Amino acid sequence: MLRKKEDLFFLSVMIVxxxxxxxxxxxGVAIPDIAVRLGFGIKEGTWLSISYTAGFAAFLLPAGIITxxxxxxxxxxxxxSVFVLSSVYxxxxxxxxxFTTIRLIQGISAAFLxxxxxxxLNVLYPVVGPRNRAxxxxxxxxxxxxxxxxxxILGSLIVSYLSWGWIMLxxxxLxxxxxxxxVGSTAMETLKKGALGQVSLTSTLPATIILLSITMNPYFNQTFSGLGRHLFYxxxxxxxxxxxxxxxxxxKSFTRLPELKNGNFLISLLLPIFFSISYWxxxxxxxxxITVKFNYSPMIVMTSMLCLSIPLTLIPVFTLQDKLKLNAMSGFVFIALGLLALAYLFNTNVKHQGLLLDITLFIMGCGAAILNPIMARVVMDNVAPENSGLAAAIxxxxxxxxxxVGVAFYSLMTDSSISNGLNISESHAFIASSILPLIALSICIYLNKRSQLLSKAH
Incomplete structure (x- = not known):
């Protein structure tokens, strides 16, 4: 009975x-419809996505403390409850x-979720335990x-056959x-406070304000022009x-947490950053x-992007990682090679560019499918189970x-209209970012002495 209950908890985590x-x-696919209904431009509508992401990123540390x-x-x-109510509203x-304010609130609630x-999930599958954590x-x-x-895809179908509101409803x-x-269960409550439970919530507020201000600054300048850049700085x-x-x-400042004195923990913090820059x-x-370089239609672009994301589902479903004995080293190599292949495709004109692009993105997706669960574990494996909130938040x-950082790098460094003195081509941007998976590979080899990340397939 307990095992069945734990499986239901696991299902809840997956649905969340x-x-x-x-x-x-x-x-995102519904923004044109929403823009027509509410009377604003499609470009301004992108803030519906940015505000959600901003609230999510800015409040993760406070969410970890409260958790x-x-x-x-x-x-x-x-x-x-807040997430669903904001969706309905x-x-x-x-x-x-x-709408932007509500999406910001929804993003904040997503951080706590x-x-x-x-x-x-970290308590259900502890580092040392009989259950299959990997x-x-x-x-x-x-x-x-x-x-x-x-x-x-699902958003497009909902907009086409129902209305955009059902994306939220x-x-x-769920x-x-x-x-x-x-319902009627308290089995998964923590038994003692973790590291974040011992620190001051106030100490995270400056970091939260910094993240939120940087992300939402263009919107605030656009909406409340009187604030000015000087106030932002x-x-x-x-x-x-x-x-x-x-x-x-x-x-009690979160910057003085004991885990932050752990060398392995500090080094492992670089891995999610490098992975997100080079993939997410x-x-x-x-x-x-792709649209500018190959002049593809939105539907073809969406198909190509599916090649980048669908392996995240296919690899685990068909257990290809274990069958082909692919490990973390394979994942980093796949992403590095994919970025180099992208650099080549964007620098030259070759036959069957569309097919080669899709194959390249699929290979990168396979690398990400191998690395994604490891990137979640590598930090969490370096903290005690009672400090799960700390690991999840960080x-x-x-x-x-x-x-x-990745979006800023790819967007600003390759935008010739911005006088940043560092304008480079898309091809050179891909070459530069391909270095990060290789650095991350070196870090994992070092951490392998403790966590055995590369010694077996995951």
Whole structure:
């Protein structure tokens, strides 16, 4: 009976993961319809996606603290309620500002959902235990990939045959499935506070404000032009000073956590950043690159992008990783080779470019399918089980940070209209980013002495 209950909890974690990912990509295809209804431009409508991501990234650390303080059950259930209510309310919004605000709130609740769900997964499958931890994180990776892969497709079908509002309302039946195993059960509550439960929530607020300000600054300047750039810089400087002061004078600052004194833990923090820069950021930048370079239609571009994401589902479903004995080294090599192949395709004109592009993206997707569960584990394996909130919050924050850095790198460095003095071609950008998987490979070889990341297939 206990095993069955744990399997239901695991199913809840997987559905939460799907909901968070689907709401990241699914609404994008509906922006033209929403823009017509609410009377704003499609370009301005992109803030509906950015505000969600901004709220998600900025509040991950506070979410980790609250998860460790209050327990996974209360955090997950309360954040799920806010997530669903904001989804429903968004279908009644009448202005872009109202909708953007609601999406920001939904992204914040997604941060709490993510940390509580990942912490619960870490407790269900501890580092030392009889259950298959590696297999569990593979399935988590599959659901994450499924949400990204199906987001645009399912969103397009919903818009075509129903209405865009059902992209948000689908969260209602999904949330009921998530709630089912929690009814009358407290089995998965934490027994003691983790590291984040011992630190001050206030100490994370400067970092939260910095992330939120940087991400949403263009929107605030566009909507509230009176604020000005000087106020933005003043806020950033004040928050940096506050972070430094809290570190020096407060023993409960999150920057003084004992895990941050662990060399292996600190080194492992680089891996999610490098992985997001070299892979996840391509989901935003690559469609534009492909459209300009190859002059493809939106449908063909979407098909090519599916080649990049569908292996995240196929590899775990058919257990190809174990059958072909693919390990972390294979994953990093696949992504590095894929980036070099992209550099070649964008630099020369060859026959069958479309086919070669799809094959290249599929190879990179296979590499990501191998690495994605490992990137989630490599940080979490370096903390105690009671500090799951810490690991989940930091892993997700760094993943989002790498995502933002990658998008900025690919977008700004290759934009000739921006006088940054560092303009490079798309081909050179791919070559430069191919170095990161190789650096990450070196880091994993070092960490392998402790976590055995490369000694066997995962």
């Amino acid at each position: 993961t799907f909901m968070i990912g689907f709401d990241t990509t699914g609404l 460790d303080k209050t327990g996974y059950r209360l955090t997950l259930l309360s954040s799920l 968004s279908t009644y919004c009448e202005t872009l500002t109202e 993510n940390t509580s769900a990942m912490a619960l 297999g569990a994180f593979k399935k988590w990776s599959m659901f994450l990939g499924l949400s990204f892969a199906l987001g645009p 689908i969260n209602i039946p 949330s009921l499935v998530v709630l089912f195993p929690f 003043a806020i950033i400087i004040a928050c940096l000073i506050a972070l430094g002061s809290l570190h020096l004078f407060s023993s 950021s391509l989901f935003v930048t690559l469609p534009g690159y 892993t997700s924050t760094l993943r989002q940070m790498g995502f933002a």
